[in-house]
Amino acid sequence: MDPLKKLEQYFTNFPGIGPRQAKRFAYFMMSRSKSSIDEFIKILQESRSSVSECDTCHRLFVNKNNTEIKTCSICIDKNRDSETLMIVSRDFDLENIEKSGNYKGQYFVLGGIIPILDKEPEKRVRIKQLLNFLKNKNHLTEIIISTSATTDGEHTADTIKAKIRSMGDVFSGIKITVLGRGISTGAELEYIDGDTIKNALKNRSVL
Ligand SMILES: [Zn+2]
Secondary structure (H helix, E strand, O other): OOHHHHHHHHHOOOOOOOHHHHHHHHHHHHOOOHHHHHHHHHHHHHHHHHEEEOOOOOOEEEOOOOOOOOOOHHHHOOOOOOOEEEEEOOHHHHHHHHHHOOOOOEEEEOOOOOOOOOOOHHHHOOHHHHHHHHHOOOOOOEEEEEOOOOHHHHHHHHHHHHHHHOOHHHHOOOEEEEOOOOOOOOOOHHHOOHHHHHHHHHOOEEO
């Protein structure tokens, strides 16, 4: 495969990018000067080396001092409510909820959603890590599963709930809730505004 085709194919791995857009990106990049490409590579490398995945909640965060201990500012914050855990699909959902300022508990980032016909959800999202994480969280009283109001989002919530409940008595005292469906059907969490998040949190229901 020629390098330009390879580049095109690489861009198709980006979320929401189809073959036509990937082709446009590839031609756009190749029309840039060598110094511009070098700058782009440098920015990518700098971003990658300054970002770590939190050992606790698995969100990506800027690890300014590049320390060995990889714990993000949310997990380290003692002022946050340690009895409530919110499970989100992706980092940008977490960011949107944080931006709304209406939630002060802990988080866990699943790393994706589980499509309805998926036979091996463990390979797609961090289910094993979630269950391990929960084993050390005996002070939790509520888990809010905040996945998007899409068919796959709801399927993800149901699967996660079943996995937690399959752990038996350990977590039987924990209430499992979902965001109130003030969020219109089909809505992706990352695009929802602060007021809607506030209402969805207020009107959350037991799953
Ligand atoms: Zn964290």
